[in-house]
Amino acid sequence: MIPSLLYARRAANDADASTFLRNVVTLAEMKRVDDSRTIFTSPTSCTPTLQSLNSPSVIDCQFRQDSSATYAVVQSITGHTFHFDGQRVVGPLASPPTSW
Numbered sequence: 001m002i003p004s005l006l007y008a009r010r011a012a013n014d015a016d017a018s019t020f021l022r023n024v025v026t027l028a029e030m031k032r033v034d035d036s037r038t039i040f041t042s043p044t045s046c047t048p049t050l051q052s053l054n055s056p057s058v059i060d061c062q063f064r065q066d067s068s069a070t071y072a073v074v075q076s077i078t079g080h081t082f083h084f085d086g087q088r089v090v091g092p093l094a095s096p097p098t099s100w
Helices: 002-034
Strands: 058-065 070-076 081-084 089-093
Touching: 002 058, 002 070, 002 081, 002 089
Parallel strands: none
Antiparallel strands: 058 070, 070 081, 081 089
16 A cells, blocks of 8 residues: 555656646746746746745756747656646656757
């Protein structure tokens, strides 16, 4: 029974990290509009830039933007990485993408 509970907890942490990633992208896009189209062209930490975000399931979060999209990477406490490639969430991945 304990392995089942541990698996459920890991799945819940990964689901939370994936949801957190979607929220990062939404807030970054809102910030771009609110701040007269400010674009974060280099990888930027999600906090303190996006101050309203917080998740106990995420240990690292970065985002960057170009003129047409926002890209982001988060790492879950499970060690899995989730990546938003400008169109969709990709993950869980064993390691961060080499270029994003």
